[in-house]
Amino acid sequence: MRLTSSSVRGASLSCSTLAFLLLLHCCHITSILGQKSDSALSVVENTEGAEREGVDEEEAMVDEGDSEVVHPTEEWQTLKPGQAVPAGSHVRLNLQTGQREVRLGEEQLKYWTQEHRGKEETQSPFSPDELKQALKKIKEDLNSESKDTDQQDSVASKFRPLEELKRDMAQLDLLVETDVQIMRRLLEQLNSSNLTTEQRLSILLELEYMVHQVDNAQTLCSMGGLQLILQGLNSSDFRLQESSAFVLGSALASNPAVQVKAVENGALQMLLTMLATTPPLRVKKKVLFAVASLLRHFPYAQSHFLSHGGLQVLSELFRADGGGVLRTRIVTMLYDMIAEKELISQAGLDPMLDGSHEERVRQYSKVSLQGELLEKGWCSLVPQLLESTEHDYREKALRALLAMAPVCLEQYRSDSALLGSLLSLRDQYQEMVQSEMILGEENGYFAEIVELIDALQVKIK
Structure with a gap:
């Protein structure tokens, strides 16, 4: 096929036109890219200081006048105009919505492994504001403790040391005495022959208050005070007898060491003698208190009580009492002795008990209280207490009758x-x-x- 010159010229014109149009189109694209767009992106440094390599062309960019940085996650997020993203992030254009989206880059995804995520989950869940408030409270507590310490120091500064007070008192002829010093002074005064009866009664009252403590009662014996108290039982003044018996009973109560000393010094015989005589009722009440304190939890004294006719003395006192006050105290004392022995006997069946308990069981076995009660007529004496109009007296009588x-x-x-x-x-x-x-x-x-x-x-x- 042969082409004419007109055909060649037409084809040449068409190629020139096409080339020109392409050139115009490229210039237009270049001018568009050269213009500053409100949504143009530029690369920024990672806000966390991490530098990444091998990212795509769509890696994180930010507006030059940015005011907000978006922190990408594993999922795609939509970017708003003016938002910035860290370097290393992946950005794409969603063709369906026409919006830009961002997520973590590949290197960042590797960093957020399951292990790292577990560590992050264990971190403190408190917000920065909560941490600031907690720190503020700690500082306030420390300031409060400091103020309390200063206040305590201020209060302590208002008082003087004990040694300094003792020195000042010594200069003023004042003496701070211990219990031992007080008891020694009282016993020395009680042993003096120049005291009046009222002064002796006052001393005995002070001693009775002090011997309620076990150590003080034992100190009383070691100082020879027990003999002075027993001498008071032989006094011709009923008031001294009553006060001496009161001191003795208080010292004997739940104090085995004093109980032993009292039996060795003949206190039981003296007390039974006083019950057999005819002192006033108030004296007999205190003497019965001393006898009960001496016999309680002390089988050795109980054996001596029975062998010295203690039940006979009590039976005569029971018959002579018309008001029921002494009767109730006597019946209560007998009931306590019966119940005490019964409890010890039952506990003695336990094979795990130590040798001291076995010795107590052996000593109680020598106290034939039940047989003595039957022999001395107490089976018919105790029921008489039921005739009282006092509910307390009747209750104690019923308990004693059950025990007997x-x-x-x-x-x-x-x-x-x-x-x-x-x-x-x-x-x-x-x-x-x-x-x-x-x-x-x-x-x-x-x-x-x-x-x-x-x-x-x-x-x-």
């Missing part, structure tokens, strides 16, 4: 007065129990007395 039942049961069954008293008392107290229940007291005091009566009646039947 193993040796007195036959006499109980033949004692018509006792059986009649039990029936009458049960009816009387049953009505009181009904009154207690109306008031909302289901297990009151009178219900307890009814239970004691029922228990005794069951034993007698």
